[in-house]
Amino acid sequence: MIQKKIKKIIFQYAPPDVEFSINYPPQREYGDYSIFFPFNIAKDIKSKIDKNLPSFINKVELVSPGFLNFYIKEDFLQKQIKGILEKKENFGRLNLGKRKKISIEFISANPTGPLHIGNGRGAFFGDSLANLLEYVGFDVTREYYINNSKVSCQIKELGKTALGKGTSYETQRLKEIIKRINPKLKKIKTENEAGFILAKEIQKENQKFIEKELKIKFDIWFEEENLFKENKIQKMVSFLGKKNLTYQKDGAIWLKTSKFGDFKDEVLIRSDGSPSYFLSDITYHNDKIKRGFKKIIDIWGADHQGHIKRMEAAMKILNFKGEFNIFIAQMVSLAGGEKLSKRKGNLILLEDLIKEVGIDVARYFYLSKSLSTQMEFDLNLAKKQSEKNPVYYIQYAYARIHSILAKSKIKKIEYKNINYKLLTHNSELNLIRELVKFPEIIDDVARDYQLQRLCEYGKKLAEVFNQFYRDCRVLQLNSNKLQVKDKKLTEARLALVLSTKIVFENCMRILGISLPKKM
């Protein structure tokens, strides 16, 4: 990584207390990398660098009011292709995680109905974030929490619907499921038990959809009900009681979360004796802690933002020493401002979106926007835009690469014999410049989790590749009349094309977007 090399140089020459960040200049004329310092410091650093110019730097320019612009040597850039070809799928891979155990919980849709377009955000973001963290060396576990506790209100409501005593969560699909499992339901007397059985069926369908259609593989499907079965809930209540963190009020048992940063205390056990959702969640998170995770990430919808403070308080009470992060995916609303509601059955299903636009467009659609942006969703617009979606631009560039490589009939490139110095065209060098940025982007995104930057990168890479394709013909038409020099150039360009292919693959693998060889 060039940035790291530059940083090392700066650390050597800059005053120790000076802060700086390395940027990509907005214009080509400003070099490849740029750092800003107060003018006199910049001047001083420049003169020190100039005295002993590192071999990979062509020149350093000082531009008022204090930009130090670094120009990377062309032959250094050209050599990088070799590195990409050798590293292959590991080009960009880092070891930030050092095999640290990390849990990512996402989607966790209630088993009361199918996934809607709001669930899509957490689904793709969580899966891609997991891909990324694996890529940078963490030991990642993907978890899905199923709120199927028999004693919960939502399961009871669902049970009423199952037994024909209510209409909550009712949709055409739900009616079909109820009809199908009717023989089973007939033997059931309580609403809670009926709801639990119906939830099992719904969950089965959702799970199948997630694995088959969304192609997301969870390591753990965690059932809330098991916390009750295994007596963990009850143990948690007495544990918290022994720590003197609970008290009785209005017939309910409360947890003193306000002592740990929450706005108010929270109910653990309701006055009717039933445990709250919060109590389950504390117990569930304690289970995660017990499984040895050093970092725990939850990805929730915006409707759970009120749950953040109390959960953070709970993690303190549980004495979790690792990192605990909650990411909130902002609301997805329907065009015209109509609200999605699962209980009212007013929603667009994720499977309908995927049927309309395909999984790749859907994934890109979600991942290209930051999590904190509220999305207004218009299915017609999504359909219309899908035909001109940037994801096709990326896939097309990749298909083109594949076509060139297939036609070249070169099975294996002997990179030792390639003369990379022949790649001197501006479009060739620009493509290389973009390729070598990839590990730097990965490094950034692994720290700030702004996955949309990888989408932007993919688009940019496709763009510079297309410019290269336009300006620099790879394969010659009359290959039997090739001069030796031309042959060498073709080989060098093929190597560049192959390295571009590798970077496309590494980038899109993290995003979970497919790269077809033909379109």
Add this chain to the structure above:
RNA sequence: GUCCCUGUAGCUCAGUGGACAGAGCGCCCCGCUGCGGUCGGGGAGGUCGGGUGUUCAAAUCACCCCAGGGACGCCA
């Protein structure tokens, strides 16, 4: 009332302290259409919601205001 998120081009959104503010779509013009045209180049279009402040430097940070969405339940 308190708290969270958002406000950037006609639309959907990038850009989170630096150099004339970007992309895709839409609109207009031109070129190429010969390794695969889902192509390339150019143009129109922006007081970055408003204000004050911090800074050599603010779309970016702080504070205030306005607007939209969300949360404030012994639902999940």
